[in-house]
Amino acid sequence: MFSQSMFRFVLGVDNESELLLESLSWFMFLMGGCAFLVMRFVNMPYGRFASRKFGFPVNVKVAWFIQEFPSLAVPVYLVFFSTDIRPLQLSNQLLLGMFICHYIHRSLMFPFLIRGGKATPFIPFACAFIFCIYNGYLQARYLSKYAVYPSDWITDPRFLTGFTLWLFGLSVNLHSDHILRKLRKPGETGYKIPQGGMFEYVSCANFLGEIMEWFGFAIACWSLQSASFAGFGFLILSSRAAQHHRLAALLLMRRHRQRTPLRTCKRRGTVFDAERWLHPRLDWPHCVTAVKRPVSGQSGNKIFQRTSECR
Ligand SMILES: NC(=O)c1ccc[n+]([C@@H]2O[C@H](COP(=O)([O-])OP(=O)(O)OC[C@H]3O[C@@H](n4cnc5c(N)ncnc54)[C@H](OP(=O)(O)O)[C@@H]3O)[C@@H](O)[C@H]2O)c1
Numbered sequence: 311m312f313s314q315s316m317f318r319f320v321l322g323v324d325n326e327s328e329l330l331l332e333s334l335s336w337f338m339f340l341m342g343g344c345a346f347l348v349m350r351f352v353n354m355p356y357g358r359f360a361s362r363k364f365g366f367p368v369n370v371k372v373a374w375f376i377q378e379f380p381s382l383a384v385p386v387y388l389v390f391f392s393t394d395i396r397p398l399q400l401s402n403q404l405l406l407g408m409f410i411c412h413y414i415h416r417s418l419m420f421p422f423l424i425r426g427g428k429a430t431p432f433i434p435f436a437c438a439f440i441f442c443i444y445n446g447y448l449q450a451r452y453l454s455k456y457a458v459y460p461s462d463w464i465t466d467p468r469f470l471t472g473f474t475l476w477l478f479g480l481s482v483n484l485h486s487d488h489i490l491r492k493l494r495k496p497g498e499t500g501y502k503i504p505q506g507g508m509f510e511y512v513s514c515a516n517f518l519g520e521i522m523e524w525f526g527f528a529i530a531c532w533s534l535q536s537a538s539f540a541g542f543g544f545l546i547l548s549s550r551a552a553q554h555h556r557l558a559a560l561l562l563m564r565r566h567r568q569r570t571p572l573r574t575c576k577r578r579g580t581v582f583d584a585e586r587w588l589h590p591r592l593d594w595p596h597c598v599t600a601v602k603r604p605v606s607g608q609s610g611n612k613i614f615q616r617t618s619e620c621r
Contacts, residue, residue, distance in 0.1 A: 335448065338445070345545060350549075354546075355433070365436075368429060370424055370429055381417065382414060384450055396454075400464060402457055415484070423491060448539070469530050472528070475522055475523075478526070479521070479522030480519065480523050483520045484519070486507055486508055514555065524540040
């Protein structure tokens with residue numbers, strides 16, 4: 311009783327557990343900031359950047375299934391089996407449903423649809439696994455035990471805006487991942503330029519969708535806990551998107567140096583011929599060396615993915 315009063319008086323929270331969730335949220339912001347800084351210098355070591363330096367390889371489907379599963383299992387356990395929750399209001403149920411819905415897809419469906427994905431090194435796999443336990447607990451514990459919303463929250467503009475953004479982001483993420491999968495025929499492992507959907511506007515539409523999704527979730531939840539996850543996701547995914555984009559830029563420059571013909575884009579000036587960059591047998595990891603040998607004086611050039619704009 312005394313300790314609860316102290317927590318409320320000193321920190322403005324009701325008890326130790328609520329303080330724990332707030333601390334976990336701030337720590338997540340900190341982790342995101344640190345990861346963002348590290349990723350200025352180190353490529354996120356899975357997928358196209360996988361490297362044995364980061365541990366032994368784990369089969370990509372097994373890795374995605376195991377690492378993401380805690381974000382589904384922990385909330386399901388807390389909601390259905392924990393006795394330490396309050397009766398859930400409709401708004402809490404919907405918000406928990408949004409989180410669980412994403413992870414039903416991410417852990418039970420996405421891994422088994424992957425085509426030709428690279429094995430995940432053990433260290434990023436273990437980090438993702440620990441993060442999913444951490445975040446699954448943080449979001450689900452808050453929504454099942456502490457979050458109190460007004461009875462009309464589901465008609466509040468914040469909930470409606472957040473839910474709409476979440477749904478749109480989810481659709482963009484699913485559709486973009488589907489486009490990426492379709493780029494490969496069974497057995498292929500190389501890389502091609504994605505087209506269609508939001509890939510017409512950005513080079514990493516799947517990451518953009520996921521960022522929008524969690525910002526929508528944060529607006530709908532209107533809590534520190536969800537904001538920390540949205541912030542973390544933004545820092546991680548925007549860094550990975552920049553790495554993908556930078557690598558593509560460097561590859562284009564490298565091939566230009568090898569006398570790849572230039573094409574002229576009517577509307578936007580000179581661009582490189584992206585299709586020629588995508589030699590069918592070009593294995594992307596070999597080209598990571600290009601990152602270490604950027605071509606001087608070329609950094610101002612822009613990349614456009616659709617050569618149809620060019621003549
Ligand atoms: N919330 C978070 O913090 C977080 C963090 C990371 C990822 N995610 C989500 O998890 C999902 C997957 O992430 P990711 O980093 O693995 O995405 P990714 O690097 O874009 O790869 C997704 C899949 O598509 C393949 N692929 C990518 N680009 C391709 C191309 N140009 N041609 C042919 N195949 C291509 C990849 O194969 P390879 O394996 O051979 O590269 C992989 O199987 C995304 O939806 C992302 O939003 C979320």
